[in-house]
Amino acid sequence: MMTQKLAQPELDPDTIAAMVAARREGGLQRTLHDIVVVAWRNMLIDFRNPASLVVSALFSTSLLFVFTASFAQVVTPGEGFSGYAQFLLPFASVQGLMFNTVDIGVFFYNDLENGMDIRLRAMPIARLSAIGGRLLSSGARLLIQVATIVLAGHLIGFRFQGGLLGAIGFFLLPVVFTLSLALIGFYIAVGAKSAETVSAVLNPWILPFTFLSVGYVPIEGFPDWAQPIVTRNPVSILSEAMRSLASGEPALQNVIIILLCSLALCLLFGTLTVRAYQRRI
Amino acid sequence: MSNSKENMRATKVEAIAPEISALAQKMIAKRQETGWRRAIVDSWLITGRNLIRLKRNPIIIVAIAIFPIVFLAGFWIVGQKLMATQGVNYIQYLVPIINLQALFFAGLGSALMFAQDIESGMMDRCRAMPIARIATIAGLVMAYMVRALLSTLILLLVAFAIFGFRFQGSVIDALGYLLLIVIFTATCITGYSVLAIKLRRPDLVNAVAIIPYTPLLLLSNGFSPTENFPTWLQPIIRYQPVSVTSDALRSLVAGGSNSLPLFGFSLLWLVGLLVVFGVWAKNAYKQLV
Numbered sequence: 111m112m113t114q115k116l117a118q119p120e121l122d123p124d125t126i127a128a129m130v131a132a133r134r135e136g137g138l139q140r141t142l143h144d145i146v147v148v149a150w151r152n153m154l155i156d157f158r159n160p161a162s163l164v165v166s167a168l169f170s171t172s173l174l175f176v177f178t179a180s181f182a183q184v185v186t187p188g189e190g191f192s193g194y195a196q197f198l199l200p201f202a203s204v205q206g207l208m209f210n211t212v213d214i215g216v217f218f219y220n221d222l223e224n225g226m227d228i229r230l231r232a233m234p235i236a237r238l239s240a241i242g243g244r245l246l247s248s249g250a251r252l253l254i255q256v257a258t259i260v261l262a263g264h265l266i267g268f269r270f271q272g273g274l275l276g277a278i279g280f281f282l283l284p285v286v287f288t289l290s291l292a293l294i295g296f297y298i299a300v301g302a303k304s305a306e307t308v309s310a311v312l313n314p315w316i317l318p319f320t321f322l323s324v325g326y327v328p329i330e331g332f333p334d335w336a337q338p339i340v341t342r343n344p345v346s347i348l349s350e351a352m353r354s355l356a357s358g359e360p361a362l363q364n365v366i367i368i369l370l371c372s373l374a375l376c377l378l379f380g381t382l383t384v385r386a387y388q389r390r391i
Numbered sequence: 392m393s394n395s396k397e398n399m400r401a402t403k404v405e406a407i408a409p410e411i412s413a414l415a416q417k418m419i420a421k422r423q424e425t426g427w428r429r430a431i432v433d434s435w436l437i438t439g440r441n442l443i444r445l446k447r448n449p450i451i452i453v454a455i456a457i458f459p460i461v462f463l464a465g466f467w468i469v470g471q472k473l474m475a476t477q478g479v480n481y482i483q484y485l486v487p488i489i490n491l492q493a494l495f496f497a498g499l500g501s502a503l504m505f506a507q508d509i510e511s512g513m514m515d516r517c518r519a520m521p522i523a524r525i526a527t528i529a530g531l532v533m534a535y536m537v538r539a540l541l542s543t544l545i546l547l548l549v550a551f552a553i554f555g556f557r558f559q560g561s562v563i564d565a566l567g568y569l570l571l572i573v574i575f576t577a578t579c580i581t582g583y584s585v586l587a588i589k590l591r592r593p594d595l596v597n598a599v600a601i602i603p604y605t606p607l608l609l610l611s612n613g614f615s616p617t618e619n620f621p622t623w624l625q626p627i628i629r630y631q632p633v634s635v636t637s638d639a640l641r642s643l644v645a646g647g648s649n650s651l652p653l654f655g656f657s658l659l660w661l662v663g664l665l666v667v668f669g670v671w672a673k674n675a676y677k678q679l680v
Contacts, residue, residue: 161598172605180609183619184473191621310450314457321465331473 133234141236148230148243152217153250162213163251167258170206174199174259177326178266185327192267199263200280200352201325203256204345207288208316210255214248215295215308222299222390231391241296241387248292252285272358279365280355287348287368290375297379300386319345344371430523437517437530438537441504445538454500455538459493459546466614467554479616482554487640488613489550490543491575491633495608497539498579499600501531505587506596514679528676532580539576560646567654568643574661575636581668588675613637632660 156163174195182194221227221244230240260268260281270277295312302308322336323345332340340346347364354361445451466485474481508514508527517527550556558565583600590596610627611634612620620628628634639657642650 161595165598165601169601169605173609176605176609179620179624180615181619184470184477184615306448306450310453313450314453314461317458317461317465321461321469326469327473331470332468333472336468 136236141238141242144236144239145242145246147235148239149246149250152243152247156247156251163254166206166210166213167255170202170209170255171259171262173205174202174263175266177202181326185331190267195263195266195268196356197328197353198326199259199268200284200356201320201323201345201349202263203259204284204288204348204352205320205325206255206259207252207284208291208320208345210252211288211292211295212309212312212316214244214251214292215299215312216305217248218244218296219299219302219305219308223305228391237388238384241383244296245289245292249285249289252288253281256281256284268356270356272355276355276358276361279361280352283351283355283365283368284348287344287372290372290379293375293379293383297383297386300383300390319343323349325349344368347371425523430525430529433522433526434529434533436522437526438533441530441534442537444504445534451538454496455493455542456545458496459489459542460549462492463489463546463550463554470614474615477616477619482550482556483644484616484641485614486547486550486556487637487644488608488611488633490546490572490640491613491637492608493542493546494539494572494576495579495604497535497542497576498583499604500538501535501580502583502587502596502600503593505531505584506591506593509587509591509679510593528584528672531584532577535580536573536576540572543572558644558646560643560650564643564646564650567650568640571636571640571643571654571657571661574658574665578661578665578668581665581672585668585672585675588672588679607631607633611637632657632664635660 178191178195178198181198182189182191185197186194218241221240227240231237236242270280272280295308298311299308302311322340323343324340325345329337329340344367348368351361351364351368353359354364463485466489467482470485471481474484508531514527547556547558551558558568560568582603586600587596590599610624611631612628613633617625617629617634635653636657639650639653642653
């Protein structure tokens with residue numbers, strides 16, 4: 111009797127197609143909606159366990175303070191500390207965000223590893239929501255970090271002199287660039303076997319890029335052989351762009367270079383990540 | 392029926408009880424959980440286990456060899472020209488603090504492994520086993536001491552071969568350098584073990600462990616001479632332990648005659664901190680379970 115009750119219902123291809131259509135897993139609207147839901151879930155986890163969020167924000171802020179204290183008199187002898195703070199802050203926030211990409215890569219690895227991803231794959235939601243959600247919540251995380259460092263920088267003399275548009279650009283440009291960098295971390299995380307691998311692969315690249323940039327010292331401070339590398343380093347270009355945005359000077363050329371870099375990284379590593387993610391199970 | 396059976400068993404147990412307890416005494420004596428020799432053997436065993444764990448972790452090559460060298464190269468490229476205008480030979484100035492930083496990161500790594508051992512139950516397992524109590528802590532310190540000294544060796548060799556760093560002191564100065572390095576590492580690891588015992592969760596330790604880095608390492612005269620700091624900060628910069636130790640290391644490298652008072656001052660700081668952290672860690676460890 112039971113077996114009769116459980117007998118297959120009449121399912122012709124049309125009914126199945128209608129059911130799938132009713133779930134509406136695809137489509138732009140659905141995808142965006144699901145990404146926002148997953149991103150909000152990720153952010154709630156961040157807010158309820160804020161140790162890593164707070165530490166990464168405080169760490170870059172403390173680097174700003176400490177380097178202002180120790181290098182201001184070396185780089186700009188005889189001048190006050192606030193001039194160097196104005197010079198250093200854009201770079202200090204870029205550096206903080208770049209270190210954060212390691213954390214973001216590890217978070218994504220944990221998403222894939224702790225069953226969250228399998229759960230998402232089994233649910234009637236857009237396929238892209240695991241990657242997109244993590245990317246969006248990481249963007250929020252980075253924005254909080256920039257805001258913290260700007261507020262802290264205000265105490266030691268950092269000021270926006272370029273109006274509202276410049277300030278908005280100042281906040282968004284490093285976040286966009288860092289998110290495109292974070293995609294490299296995502297790609298590594300999809301293939302990694304442990305969380306340590308993710309940070310071991312990502313960490314060593316960050317320091318050379320930050321040291322060999324016009325971050326701590328102006329270009330004249332570098333040895334002659336290093337100067338061509340330093341001026342072409344994306345981190346330098348980004349720092350220069352943010353400096354111009356903060357002080358109200360024309361920044362369009364550097365901003366466009368950074369946006370093109372971000373776009374290239376997004377296209378390359380975004381595609382690689384999505385393809386690797388599709389093959390993962 | 393069952394009652395009489397139980398009685399019989401009870402009398403039987405009573406009869407052999409003295410024998411059992413004598414046997415147990417003998418067995419405990421045989422296990423020899425205490426004593427110096429046992430402590431050393433067990434510590435060595437745990438050290439070996441920790442070293443195997445270190446060896447199998449891919450991040451370790453990065454942490455030991457690449458990180459200190461990248462920091463050395465980075466600060467050197469950034470600071471060399473500017474420091475030269477202040478009359479500082481920056482590579483000679485920089486190597487000691489980069490060395491201390493490498494030791495500091497060894498301490499940081501030890502906290503992470505300690506927290507993982509607490510979480511995974513390794514600590515409970517060690518307590519349940521017939522080994523010396525001290526072996527778990529001593530094994531951790533010794534394994535990370537090996538890591539720290541290896542890191543120091545690689546750093547000094549690279550600084551010598553590529554960057555032109557020269558040790559100008561005598562053999563006694565070199566021994567003094569080594570002694571300070573070893574004690575600094577021990578102090579770092581002990582201090583960080585307090586953090587690991589108090590926090591217990593590896594992810595939390597990982598997030599928090601970087602916090603002492605900025606005030607201790609960066610707010611020191613290791614990277615930039617004291618005179619470059621704001622006036623009100625200078626007394627703190629000058630007398631904090633990392634500054635004093637890097638001062639001592641630099642004077643040992645330079646081989647001057649004034650290194651003895653600096654060495655003594657640094658030793659006083661480090662041993663004092665080691666005792667404080669050691670007592671604290673011991674008490675915290677006792678309350679761990």
